[in-house]
Amino acid sequence: MTAAVFFGCTFIAFGPAIALFLFTIAREPLRVIFLIAGAFFWLVSLLLSSLVWFISVQISNKESAAQQKGLLIFGVVLSVLLQETFRFAYYKLLKKANEGLLALSQEETMPISIRQLAYVSGLGFGFMSGAFSVVNILADSAGPGTVGIHGDSQHYFLSSAFMTMAIILLHMFWGVVFFDACEKQRWWAVAAVVISHLLVSCLTFQNPEYVASLVPTYVVLFLMGVWAFYSAGGSLRNLKLCLTCKDKDFLLANHRSR
Amino acid sequence: MNVSDSDDDIYNERTALVPSENPVLPSYRPDSDVGLQNDSPTKRDADDEELTLKYGAKHVIMLFIPVTLCMAVVVATIKSVSFYTEKTDQQRIYTPFTENTASVGRRLLNSVLNTIIMISVIVVMTIFLVVLYKYRCYKFIHGWLILSSLMLLFWFSFMYLEVFKTYNLAVDYPTVGVIIWNFGAVGMICIHWKGPLQLQQAYLILISALMALVFIKYLPEWSAWVILGAISIYLVAVLSPKGPLRMLVETAQERNEPIFPALIYSGVKLGLGDFIFYSVLVGKAAATGGDWNTTIACFVAILIGLCLTLLLLAIFKKALPALPISITFGLVFYFSTDFLVQPFMDNLAAHQFYI
Numbered sequence: 177m178t179a180a181v182f183f184g185c186t187f188i189a190f191g192p193a194i195a196l197f198l199f200t201i202a203r204e205p206l207r208v209i210f211l212i213a214g215a216f217f218w219l220v221s222l223l224l225s226s227l228v229w230f231i232s233v234q235i236s237n238k239e240s241a242a243q244q245k246g247l248l249i250f251g252v253v254l255s256v257l258l259q260e261t262f263r264f265a266y267y268k269l270l271k272k273a274n275e276g277l278l279a280l281s282q283e284e285t286m287p288i289s290i291r292q293l294a295y296v297s298g299l300g301f302g303f304m305s306g307a308f309s310v311v312n313i314l315a316d317s318a319g320p321g322t323v324g325i326h327g328d329s330q331h332y333f334l335s336s337a338f339m340t341m342a343i344i345l346l347h348m349f350w351g352v353v354f355f356d357a358c359e360k361q362r363w364w365a366v367a368a369v370v371i372s373h374l375l376v377s378c379l380t381f382q383n384p385e386y387v388a389s390l391v392p393t394y395v396v397l398f399l400m401g402v403w404a405f406y407s408a409g410g411s412l413r414n415l416k417l418c419l420t421c422k423d424k425d426f427l428l429a430n431h432r433s434r
Numbered sequence: 435m436n437v438s439d440s441d442d443d444i445y446n447e448r449t450a451l452v453p454s455e456n457p458v459l460p461s462y463r464p465d466s467d468v469g470l471q472n473d474s475p476t477k478r479d480a481d482d483e484e485l486t487l488k489y490g491a492k493h494v495i496m497l498f499i500p501v502t503l504c505m506a507v508v509v510a511t512i513k514s515v516s517f518y519t520e521k522t523d524q525q526r527i528y529t530p531f532t533e534n535t536a537s538v539g540r541r542l543l544n545s546v547l548n549t550i551i552m553i554s555v556i557v558v559m560t561i562f563l564v565v566l567y568k569y570r571c572y573k574f575i576h577g578w579l580i581l582s583s584l585m586l587l588f589w590f591s592f593m594y595l596e597v598f599k600t601y602n603l604a605v606d607y608p609t610v611g612v613i614i615w616n617f618g619a620v621g622m623i624c625i626h627w628k629g630p631l632q633l634q635q636a637y638l639i640l641i642s643a644l645m646a647l648v649f650i651k652y653l654p655e656w657s658a659w660v661i662l663g664a665i666s667i668y669l670v671a672v673l674s675p676k677g678p679l680r681m682l683v684e685t686a687q688e689r690n691e692p693i694f695p696a697l698i699y700s701g702v703k704l705g706l707g708d709f710i711f712y713s714v715l716v717g718k719a720a721a722t723g724g725d726w727n728t729t730i731a732c733f734v735a736i737l738i739g740l741c742l743t744l745l746l747l748a749i750f751k752k753a754l755p756a757l758p759i760s761i762t763f764g765l766v767f768y769f770s771t772d773f774l775v776q777p778f779m780d781n782l783a784a785h786q787f788y789i
Contacts, residue, residue: 226774226775249787252787308727315726383786
């Protein structure tokens with residue numbers, strides 16, 4: 177395919193995430209470390225789910241395509257559940273490591289709040305998830321070939337890129353909502369996050385009916401974004417102040433005059 | 435402007451200990467200002483606290499960046515220049531047992547034997563280096579290190595010019611001569627004498643990457659993996675109280691000399707050998723098969739290993755090898771991603787399912 181497809185899809189998939197990283201995370205060493213640790217936790221969850229799937233495939237009937245597809249669906253559901261379990265485990269680890277954090281940083285007070293940790297760990301999960309989903313596809317798109325030559329959809333790369341962007345941002349929103357719900361012991365919110373993750377993954381079972389899978393995914397993305405905004409302490413008033421550069425707290429924190 | 439560590443008042447054999455290509459060295463040690471003046475218990479506590487805080491998040495990131503850059507250079511080269519992934523059938527002296535055998539068991543045995551030979555060579559060279567240092571044969575060490583950095587900067591970078599073949603660029607010999615001469619000469623000056631700190635760091639990253647690429651090309655496949663595993667175990671053994679490397683570190687501390695200031699990545703101290711072996715691991719992950727997932731997984735695993743090592747350093751406050759934890763994580767994640775995650779993700783991508 178062409179360089180245009182490669183660069184276009186890369187920037188669609190990773191653009192917002194990299195922008196978030198560069199503007200909000202890159203300058204703070206502690207946030208970078210927790211981002212990478214979040215990515216690591218996602219990786220471990222994927223490893224476990226792949227192990228279970230691999231074992232189940234080995235003991236199954238490899239000839240039957242229907243059974244293989246069923247096993248794959250089972251693998252997807254298991255992977256989603258494991259990812260959320262590891263998100264919870266990461267939350268528990270972060271709470272426990274409070275004193276360790278104090279020693280690791282060079283300040284006297286808690287250097288990073290649980291909300292920032294929620295954001296950073298969600299983005300870490302998102303980066304890893306997006307990378308694993310799309311990097312091989314991007315690498316293939318830079319090479320020779322014709323998309324959909326056997327009758328498959330022509331929009332494979334573009335839809336993959338958009339789906340990846342949605343997934344990365346969703347992971348970030350899920351992280352924020354999840355940690356906030358765990359802090360406030362609202363288990364229904366935790367369940368809602370898990371269910372929405374399952375929903376988004378199951379929507380992709382309809383691929384290549386991209387309209388049926390991408391549009392609801394983006395609706396879920398928007399709703400989760402609004403929910404995350406409110407649980408992170410945002411409100412319409414804050415938003416207005418921020419956008420008109422009149423928010424004093426924000427300006428103070430960033431050492432800028434009005 | 436920042437200048438490199440070698441900017442001493444007295445530049446002589448004694449003060450100018452310089453980089454070598456000896457890949458195995460203590461990777462992390464507390465700064466030499468550990469012995470502070472302690473007037474009172476509270477001041478001692480404050481100093482302890484300061485020590486703990488010294489190896490804070492900032493230092494972790496200061497290590498992440500050069501390690502990431504080195505790995506990025508190696509992966510980019512491996513993926514684009516096919517020269518480094520072409521297998522040579524020549525037998526190397528260090529790895530005389532061939533891997534071109536029919537049976538799996540025989541191949542494994544040959545890899546282990548190759549590893550034993552490589553590790554013995556490294557052990558002998560390390561002990562030799564420590565003995566030389568102990569008996570103050572600085573001229574010899576200096577000469578040895580200059581020769582090895584000469585080889586790295588001139589010969590290996592000449593080999594790197596294979597990149598021109600990949601991109602089908604026609605270059606004449608005089609141009610190549612000028613490029614290599616300038617690159618090498620500036621490198622020698624920067625590393626062994628004075629130069630801007632960032633340039634010195636860039637050269638250290640580059641020579642680590644070149645060394646890693648050479649290892650990837652010339653070590654047989656399975657031997658390379660076994661060697662990586664064995665190096666980690668060896669390092670744990672060799673930094674034990676009676677080990678040669680701890681002797682080296684302690685001798686240097688007694689004499690109040692910086693250990694090989696340019697052999698170790700300056701500011702926060704991480705040995706070049708660590709850069710090389712991390713890059714070998716990630717480079718091999720990138721070389722075998724076309725899978726990027728494995729490469730990314732190894733990269734993240736190595737960074738987390740480095741984080742954990744630094745955390746342990748902050749807790750235990752003594753010289754620790756930086757290799758074992760990272761290499762172990764890297765190896766575990768390489769093999770598990772290659773065998774388990776790879777088929778799962780391939781199947782998902784084929785159906786365009788997302789997890």
